[in-house]
Amino acid sequence: MHEMSIAESVLGIVEESARREGFGRVKEVRLEIGRLAAVEVEALRFCFDAVVRGSLAEGARLEIDETPGSAWCFGCSATVPVGARGDPCPACGGFQLQVNGGTGMRVKELLGV
Amino acid sequence: MCTTCGCGSDDVKIDGKAHGHGPEHRHDHDHVHDHDHGHAHGPGCGHDHGHEHGHPLAHEAQPQHAHAAGVAAERAVAVERDILARNDAEANANRRRFTRQGILALNLVSSPGSGKTTLLVETIRRLGGEIPVTVIEGDQQTSNDADRIRATGAKAVQVNTGKGCHLDAHMVGHALEHLAPAEDSVVMIENVGNLVCPAAFDLGEAHKVVVLSVTEGEDKPLKYPDMFTAADLMILNKCDLLPHLDFDVAQCEANARRVNPFIEILHVSATKGGGMEAWLDWIREGAGEARSRRRRSTAETATPPCGTAGGCACAATPRV
Numbered sequence: 001m002h003e004m005s006i007a008e009s010v011l012g013i014v015e016e017s018a019r020r021e022g023f024g025r026v027k028e029v030r031l032e033i034g035r036l037a038a039v040e041v042e043a044l045r046f047c048f049d050a051v052v053r054g055s056l057a058e059g060a061r062l063e064i065d066e067t068p069g070s071a072w073c074f075g076c077s078a079t080v081p082v083g084a085r086g087d088p089c090p091a092c093g094g095f096q097l098q099v100n101g102g103t104g105m106r107v108k109e110l111l112g113v
Numbered sequence: 114m115c116t117t118c119g120c121g122s123d124d125v126k127i128d129g130k131a132h133g134h135g136p137e138h139r140h141d142h143d144h145v146h147d148h149d150h151g152h153a154h155g156p157g158c159g160h161d162h163g164h165e166h167g168h169p170l171a172h173e174a175q176p177q178h179a180h181a182a183g184v185a186a187e188r189a190v191a192v193e194r195d196i197l198a199r200n201d202a203e204a205n206a207n208r209r210r211f212t213r214q215g216i217l218a219l220n221l222v223s224s225p226g227s228g229k230t231t232l233l234v235e236t237i238r239r240l241g242g243e244i245p246v247t248v249i250e251g252d253q254q255t256s257n258d259a260d261r262i263r264a265t266g267a268k269a270v271q272v273n274t275g276k277g278c279h280l281d282a283h284m285v286g287h288a289l290e291h292l293a294p295a296e297d298s299v300v301m302i303e304n305v306g307n308l309v310c311p312a313a314f315d316l317g318e319a320h321k322v323v324v325l326s327v328t329e330g331e332d333k334p335l336k337y338p339d340m341f342t343a344a345d346l347m348i349l350n351k352c353d354l355l356p357h358l359d360f361d362v363a364q365c366e367a368n369a370r371r372v373n374p375f376i377e378i379l380h381v382s383a384t385k386g387g388g389m390e391a392w393l394d395w396i397r398e399g400a401g402e403a404r405s406r407r408r409r410s411t412a413e414t415a416t417p418p419c420g421t422a423g424g425c426a427c428a429a430t431p432r433v
Contacts, residue, residue: 002310085338
């Protein structure tokens with residue numbers, strides 16, 4: 001349930017950005033979460049709703065863009081798409097993979113008034 | 114303290130003492146504890162707020178506080194910030210401290226009951242002071258593990274995370290202030306027993322070491338791939354029990370390498386001593402590297418007695 005810590009970090013960034021922008025309320029928060037970022041998106045939504053209560057982002061819509069995972073395949077010498085850790089290379093079926101994309105977690109954008 | 118969601122940052126204790134935080138750490142969600150909606154008036158104030166107090170967690174996203182609508186135009190602003198940036202910044206501060214002091218820091222992760230504390234106790238006992246070891250113990254409750262470490266004579270700090278499911282870099286930074294580890298030593302961080310959440314949090318360690326006991330399933334690396342990907346070393350513990358179990362060691366190793374082709378693997382029995390020497394050698398090698406790095410960086414930044422950075426003749430001249 002580390003999604004709660006992540007939701008708290010999101011709120012920290014949202015509050016800081018909202019103060020800087022002079023927002024009284026935040027109505028939408030847009031995140032980018034990699035599919036290999038070890039985050040359960042539905043759990044994060046649940047936690048986000050919980051942590052923003054009483055803050056200026058209470059009731060804000062949470063939009064999450066999921067970015068695809070990718071890895072360098074040592075067998076193919078190429079970057080290949082991967083859906084989950086432990087999946088084989090879709091081209092050669094091997095497991096000599098080093099993840100190189102889809103692990104990031106960012107706050108992209110706020111909509112506020 | 115929130116008993117529903119698993120958060121517990123207000124409830125973190127270091128050696129039983131409250132870990133004080135400023136108001137910026139407040140979180141006012143309401144599913145267990147009281148919360149503050151930020152207006153001065155009470156619920157009977159006579160105008161519609163557009164949402165119900167005491168609503169369920171999965172409430173509809175609606176425009177809140179309709180009485181303010183139309184006053185200011187909505188604006189979208191780009192933020193573009195890493196969500197874990199703060200943890201990562203604190204982890205880097207811990208890492209700089211370790212580098213500066215020549216400390217090898219290891220983050221031990223596993224499910225509960227894999228034998229992490231026994232492994233640490235035996236490691237400290239067998240090293241016998243050859244390399245000083247101090248320990249940060251992470252558990253939700255009790256100081257039992259730190260007590261077990263202290264019984265070996267080693268210094269230990271217990272971090273109780275309350276309901277928290279992992280240690281973070283901030284907790285470790287505070288624990289280090291209490292622990293005050295010596296130069297050229299080893300700091301062992303025993304994380305909360307949990308094969309999921311600790312994977313995502315850098316504490317500033319040189320390596321995550323995942324401990325898997327042979328009384329667990331050999332498919333654990335496939336079930337919890339994030340942790341086995343994050344680790345540089347897997348210790349297969351309780352190997353003395355293998356004759357009594359159906360555990361398939363080769364399959365377990367194949368599973369671990371499937372999610373992490375670069376993972377090193379050691380077979381150990383902390384209680385009976387099998388494989389312990391290889392583990393101690395792995396620590397010795399890492400501690401040696403940390404020591405050399407400190408010496409190199411000390412040499413690079415050394416200021417001669419005259420205070421002229423970059424070197425001058427007086428550095429090589431014996432002072433009388």
